[in-house]
Amino acid sequence: MSAPLRNVEYRVLWAAEAISSAGDQLAKVALSILVYHRTGSALWAAVVYALTFLPALAGGLGLSFLADRYPRRAVLSLSAAAQAVLVGLMSVPGMPLAVLCLLLVVVQLAASPANAAQNAITREVFDDDELYLRSQDLRGITTNTVQLLGLAGGGLLVTAVGASWALAIDAVSFAVAAVLVRAWVHNRPAAGGEHSTWFSATRWVFGRRSLRVLIALSWLVGLTVVPEGLAAPLAQQLHAPSAAVGWLLAADPLGFVVGAYLLSKFVSAPQRRRLAGVLATGSSALLALFLLQPNLALALALLALAGALGAYIITVTATFSTWVPNELRGGAGGLYRTGLRVTQGIGVALGGVVAQATGSAVTAIALAGLAGVVLAIPTALCWTRVRHSVAAGTLQ
Incomplete structure (x- = not known):
């Protein structure tokens, strides 16, 4: 199970994903609480929570090709940096609800090429199919463990530190991920180049x-x-x-x-x-x-x-x-x-x-x-x- 972690590149990719996933779980809870407390509307809370999913669907089809057209390390690190800035703006106290929703949509759109680049780089890191499958096992276990921890303590942590601070923590998690990827993941040329289109x-x-x-x-x-x-x-x-x-x-x-x-x-x-x-x-x-x-x-x-x-x-x-x-x-x-x-x-x-x-x-x-x-x-x-x-x- 731990064999993939011996690879430095994978270890960095895994850590970056785990850190940003934990921040995302916290942010989802924080947004739901923040919007509900501000509006008193369960409908608005549900709409904002839905916005954490819907833009990713459009981005998954329309923007993922960027991970083939451009160097994947650049796509992943720049997307994470953009998300750090956008979520940082969302954490500003008193941000208007309409602006908050717009920022959230853009954050989720930026996640699509980042996810595509993350998955593609991981396959490039491992030539051995067995080792690659083990690396995906570790990712799946980590993601679901983070989900469990979010279910267990996300609401308590947001209550303790406040929604704005929870969003700020999410912004920091993206910034850390961007730095890790930029510093330790190899810079490979674009896999598809100009031939990659929508x-x-x-x-x-x-x-x-x-x-x-x-x-x-x-x-x-x-x-x-x-x-x-x-x-x-x-x-x-x-x-x-x-x-x-x-x-x-x-x-x-x-x-x-x-x-x-x-x-x-x-x-x-x-x-x-x-x-x-x-x-x-x-x-x-x-x-x-x-x-x-x-x-x-x-x-x-x-x-x-x-x-x-x-x-x-x-x-x-x-x-x-x-x-x-x-x-x-x-x-x-x-x-x-x-x-x-x-x-x-x-x-x-x-x-x-x-x-x-x-x-x-x-x-x-x-x-x-x-x-x-x-x-x-x-x-x-x-x-x-x-x-x-x-x-x-x-x-x-």
């Missing part, structure tokens, strides 16, 4: 069946994420205390961390690719067991196990990046991440609609699991055929 990677990706199947496997996460959007009504339906909302939200990322660790520790890269379809199906099947009308303890266990099997997504993401040529990796990665976030958003929204229509969060989660199984089985079979064809050299 949507060139998108056209290339959708022209390959192997990559289309990998994208389909990733989109299954849109159904397994449904319980996150129903944590509050689920806790109420289970007659659980209000604190159980946090437990239900934490169960999936906690399971994911454990699953990612076990896969990284005990399963080789080829075996993990073989198991990807099975794990994807199993993750949805565990949610389908909500048909049994579980109590709180069983619900937490099912969510944690689904999260553990859901760690298959690390293998899918790493394989996708490996199968895309370096000169298109930034734009292709932006397409992949955008699709993942869109399906998650749609899944949560549909889960809410079903829960409202049926009057039951448990039923909505079970139906999401059943739908996931129905979609996962043919996708897994396609994945098996594609994997064999790629191994035999008969499919791109």
Whole structure:
């Protein structure tokens, strides 16, 4: 597990991402509290929180190609520096709400080329597929651990230091990330150069069946994420205390961390690719067991196990990046991440609609699991055929 950290470049990239992710978790909580206290409107608080996601979708498709067109170290460090300045402005006390929202949109747009550059550089750092996959395991574990810590203490920390100081901490985290990347990541020439244009990677990706199947496997996460959007009504339906909302939200990322660790520790890269379809199906099947009308303890266990099997997504993401040529990796990665976030958003929204229509969060989660199984089985079979064809050299 720790082998990738022996590489200085990766160690810096990992630390920079961990630091900025922790700052982001803090900033999301701070913004929600700040806006709600200023406006007294739950709707405004929700709108501002949504702005932490929506611009990233447009940026993922429209701006990620910059990580191919220009040197990736420059894209990553300049994006982080820009985010540091913008979030620093957001931390100024009394900033008008309209300006705050505008700054937030620009911050999220700047995140898209930075994420694309980060992922592409990491693939450049490791020539060995096994070591690269381990590096992605470590990133996944770190990101979900930061999410858990944010759920556990983000609100308390913001309450203690204040929303403006929390945003200032986020700004500092971006500045630190920019300095680390500039100082220790190698300056490589642009991978794609002038040949990289808007949507060139998108056209290339959708022209390959192997990559289309990998994208389909990733989109299954849109159904397994449904319980996150129903944590509050689920806790109420289970007659659980209000604190159980946090437990239900934490169960999936906690399971994911454990699953990612076990896969990284005990399963080789080829075996993990073989198991990807099975794990994807199993993750949805565990949610389908909500048909049994579980109590709180069983619900937490099912969510944690689904999260553990859901760690298959690390293998899918790493394989996708490996199968895309370096000169298109930034734009292709932006397409992949955008699709993942869109399906998650749609899944949560549909889960809410079903829960409202049926009057039951448990039923909505079970139906999401059943739908996931129905979609996962043919996708897994396609994945098996594609994997064999790629191994035999008969499919791109």
